[in-house]
Amino acid sequence: MQIVKSSFIIFVFIQILFSCGSSNGESNNKKIVSIGTSTVLAHSYSNTTKINTKHLTLDLDIDFVNKTVYGVARHEMENHGSDTAIFDIKALEIQKVTIGNGNEHETDFIIGKKDDLLGQPLFVKIKKDTKFVNIYYKTTDKTEALDWLDPKLTEGKKYPFMYSQGEAILTRSWIPIQDVPSNRITYSANVKVPKDLLALMSAENPRNLNPEGKYHFEMRQPIPCYLIAIAVGNIAYRKLGPNCGVYSEPELIQKCKYEFVDMPKMIGAAEKIYGKYQWEQYDILLLPYSFPFGGMENPRLTFANPTLLAGDRSLVSVIAHELAHSWSGNLVTNAAWEDFWLNEGFTVYFENRIMEELYGKEVADMLAIIEFQELQSEMKTINEGEFPEDTQLKLALTNRNPDEGMTSVAYVKGAFFLKTLEQKVGRELFDKFLKLYFKENAFKTVTTEGFEKLLNTELLKPNNITFNTKEWLYAKGLPSNCIHLKSQRFEDVQTLADRFASGEDLFKVKKSKKRKKQKKSVLTRDKFSTQEWLAFIRHLPTKMDPKQLQKLDDKLNFKGWGNSEIQTEWYVLGIHSGYKGIKPNLKKFLNKIGRRKYIAPLYQALSENPDDLIWAKKVFIKAGMGYHFVTRSSVIEILYPHKEHVETKK
Numbered sequence: 304m305q306i307v308k309s310s311f312i313i314f315v316f317i318q319i320l321f322s323c324g325s326s327n328g329e330s331n332n333k334k335i336v337s338i339g340t341s342t343v344l345a346h347s348y349s350n351t352t353k354i355n356t357k358h359l360t361l362d363l364d365i366d367f368v369n370k371t372v373y374g375v376a377r378h379e380m381e382n383h384g385s386d387t388a389i390f391d392i393k394a395l396e397i398q399k400v401t402i403g404n405g406n407e408h409e410t411d412f413i414i415g416k417k418d419d420l421l422g423q424p425l426f427v428k429i430k431k432d433t434k435f436v437n438i439y440y441k442t443t444d445k446t447e448a449l450d451w452l453d454p455k456l457t458e459g460k461k462y463p464f465m466y467s468q469g470e471a472i473l474t475r476s477w478i479p480i481q482d483v484p485s486n487r488i489t490y491s492a493n494v495k496v497p498k499d500l501l502a503l504m505s506a507e508n509p510r511n512l513n514p515e516g517k518y519h520f521e522m523r524q525p526i527p528c529y530l531i532a533i534a535v536g537n538i539a540y541r542k543l544g545p546n547c548g549v550y551s552e553p554e555l556i557q558k559c560k561y562e563f564v565d566m567p568k569m570i571g572a573a574e575k576i577y578g579k580y581q582w583e584q585y586d587i588l589l590l591p592y593s594f595p596f597g598g599m600e601n602p603r604l605t606f607a608n609p610t611l612l613a614g615d616r617s618l619v620s621v622i623a624h625e626l627a628h629s630w631s632g633n634l635v636t637n638a639a640w641e642d643f644w645l646n647e648g649f650t651v652y653f654e655n656r657i658m659e660e661l662y663g664k665e666v667a668d669m670l671a672i673i674e675f676q677e678l679q680s681e682m683k684t685i686n687e688g689e690f691p692e693d694t695q696l697k698l699a700l701t702n703r704n705p706d707e708g709m710t711s712v713a714y715v716k717g718a719f720f721l722k723t724l725e726q727k728v729g730r731e732l733f734d735k736f737l738k739l740y741f742k743e744n745a746f747k748t749v750t751t752e753g754f755e756k757l758l759n760t761e762l763l764k765p766n767n768i769t770f771n772t773k774e775w776l777y778a779k780g781l782p783s784n785c786i787h788l789k790s791q792r793f794e795d796v797q798t799l800a801d802r803f804a805s806g807e808d809l810f811k812v813k814k815s816k817k818r819k820k821q822k823k824s825v826l827t828r829d830k831f832s833t834q835e836w837l838a839f840i841r842h843l844p845t846k847m848d849p850k851q852l853q854k855l856d857d858k859l860n861f862k863g864w865g866n867s868e869i870q871t872e873w874y875v876l877g878i879h880s881g882y883k884g885i886k887p888n889l890k891k892f893l894n895k896i897g898r899r900k901y902i903a904p905l906y907q908a909l910s911e912n913p914d915d916l917i918w919a920k921k922v923f924i925k926a927g928m929g930y931h932f933v934t935r936s937s938v939i940e941i942l943y944p945h946k947e948h949v950e951t952k953k
C-alpha cells in the first residue's frame with residue numbers, strides 16, 4: 304500500500320468508525336454523517352451522492368490455473384467536489400490505486416473494517432476535480448460471485464468453465480465497485496482467456512473463438528452493477544430468430560434449440576404488451592448444473608439453468624420471466640433491495656402475460672396457481688419465523704442480507720397485487736399505465752413510494768378508482784380482495800389425488816366389453832402436463848404410506864422423471880413420508896444440480912429427521928463442492944444452524 308498522509312488517515316478513520324455503527328451522536332462534520340447513514344442503509348459503503356461512476360472499463364485476465372481474475376477497474380466518475388471516493392470490495396486483494404486517464408499516478412487508499420455481509424469500504428484519496436480512478440486488484444479463493452468449475456463438472460468434461468452471479472450484492476466480490484442498484488453505469492471490457500475458450504458478458508457478445516483468446520465488450524446502455532456478468536467456457540452459438548439465440552456447451556446446443564424454439568414469439572408478445580425491446584439482442588446462455596438460479600436476467604444474455612431442458616418445453620416460463628426482466632428490473636430498476644418486489648413482482652406478472660399470449664389463459668392460470676400455492680406455504684413459514692413483517696411488499700432489510708427478501712412475497716404477492724389491480728381497472732387501462740411506467744422510468748430506478756405516487760396520479764385518481772394500495776404495499780399478509788384463480792384441470796387431478804390417497808387403485812386396466820378394447824388406467828404419464836402433476840403431488844397428504852408412494856413410482860417413475868420440478872416435489876414428499884426408495888435418485892440429484900430453489904427444500908426436509916440429517920450431511924460433503932457459493936451457504940445454514948465449522952470450500 305502507498306504511504307498515506309496522516310490527514311487522510313484521520314479523515315478515513317472517522318468514517319470507518321461511523322460506518323461501523325459505533326457513532327450515533329451529533330457530529331460537527333456533516334460530510335461524515337451523510338456518508339455514514341445513506342450508504343449502510345443501501346447495503347453499500349459507497350458515497351454515490353458525492354461521486355459516482357458513470358462508465359467502467361475493465362481489463363481482465365482470467366486465469367483458470369489459479370482460479371483468479373487479475374483486473375483493473377477503471378472508473379470514469381462524476382465528481383461533485385469530493386476528495387474521497389468510496390467503493391465496495393469483498394474478499395478482493397487491492398494492489399494499487401491510481402488516478403488519471405492515460406497519465407496515471409498512484410494515490411493513497413485505505414481499506415475499512417471487514418463486515419461478513421457487506422465486505423469492506425475502499426477509501427481512495429482523490430482531488431476535488433478527479434474524474435478517473437483506476438483500481439488494480441485480483442480476486443481470491445473467497446470471492447463469492449465467481450464459480451470456477453473443473454472440467455468434470457461440465458457437460459463436455461474436457462474444458463473448465465467459469466461464470467459470475469452479481470445479484471444482489473456479490474459484484475463487489477469480483478469487481479471493486481459502488482455496489483448499489485440506484486447508480487447506473489455503462490461499461491467496456493477487455494478480457495483475456497485461454498485460447499480454446501469463449502468469453503461472454505452481459506454486453507455485445509462474440510459468437511466465435513478469437514485465436515488469441517482476447518475479447519472486447521461494450522454495454523452501451525446504463526445498467527445497475529449487479530447486472531455486470533461474465534462467463535468463460537467451451538461455448539457454441541445457435542441463432543433462434545432475427546435478434547435472439549442460444550449459447551451453450553456444444554453437447555447441449557441441439558437440446559437448447561428444441562427447448563427454446565419459442566423465444567422469438569416471446570419477444571414479440573412482450574413487445575406487443577409493453578413496448579419495444581430496448582437491448583437490441585436477446586440471447587440465452589445455458590450454464591452448467593451448478594448455476595444457483597433458474598435464470599438470471601443479465602442484460603442481452605440471460606443466464607439459464609440446464610434443468611430448464613426438460614425435453615418437453617414445460618419449464619420455459621423461466622425464459623419468459625428473464626425476458627420480462629428486460630423491462631422490469633433492467634430498464635426500470637428497484638432503487639434499493641427493500642423495493643425488490645418492483646423487480647420481481649412486476650416480472651412474475653409480466654411473465655404470466657407472456658405465457659398467456661403464447662399458450663392461452665388456461666395454461667397461464669395453472670402456472671399462477673402453482674406459484675400462489677408456494678406463496679401461501681411460504682407466508683405461513685415467514686409468519687412463524689423471526690421476521691413476520693417480511694410478508695410486506697416493501698421490506699426492511701437494514702443489517703440483513705438482501706437475499707432474505709428473495710421470497711415468494713416479492714415474486715408472487717407482488718404479481719397478485721398487479722393482477723388484482725388489473726382486474727379492478729380493466730386490462731386496457733392497466734396496460735396503458737404500465738406502458739407509461741416503463742416509458743417514464745426507462746433507465747432509471749424506482750422506489751415503492753415512487754411507484755405508489757405514479758399509480759395514484761396516473762391511474763387511480765384520473766379514473767376515480769379507490770384501491771387499498773397502502774395495505775398491499777405496507778401491510779403484512781394477503782389483502783382480502785386478492786384475486787382468486789381457479790383451474791378445472793387442477794380440480795380434476797386433485798380429485799384423483801384424493802381418490803388415490805384414500806386407497807383406490809387408479810392403475811387398474813378396465814376391459815370394456817362393448818369395444819373389446821382395453822381402457823387405459825386413469826393415471827398415465829402422458830395424460831397430464833408438468834403443472835398438473837405438480838398439483839397432483841402437492842394435493843397428496845404431506846405424509847403418505849411409503850408403499851403407496853412406491854406404487855406411484857412403479858407405475859409413473861416420478862423419482863426418475865427427469866423433470867426437476869416434479870422430482871423436487873416428489874422427493875420432499877418422499878422424505879417426509881420416510882420413503883427410502885427415493886434415496887439413490889435423490890443422492891444423484893443433490894450431486895448433480897445446484898439450483899437453490901430445488902436443493903434448499905430438499906436439505907430442509909432431510910434436516911427434520913435425525914437419521915436423514917446425518918445422511919444429508921454426508922451427501923453434502925461431496926455434493927457441496929459442486930455448488931455455487933449462493934447455494935452452498937444456504938445449505939450450510941440449513942444443515943448447521945448453530946454455525947458448527949464445516950469444510951466445504953473448493
Ligand code: BES
Pocket residue numbers: 470471595596597598599600620621624625628647706709714900
Ligand atoms: N433475478 C432473479 C434471480 C436473483 C434474485 C438472484 C435475487 C439473486 C438475488 C431471477 O430473475 C429469478 O427470479 N429467477 C427465478 C426464476 C423464476 C421465478 C421463474 C429462479 O431462479 O428461480
Ligand code: ZN
Pocket residue numbers: 624628646647650
Ligand atoms: Zn426474476
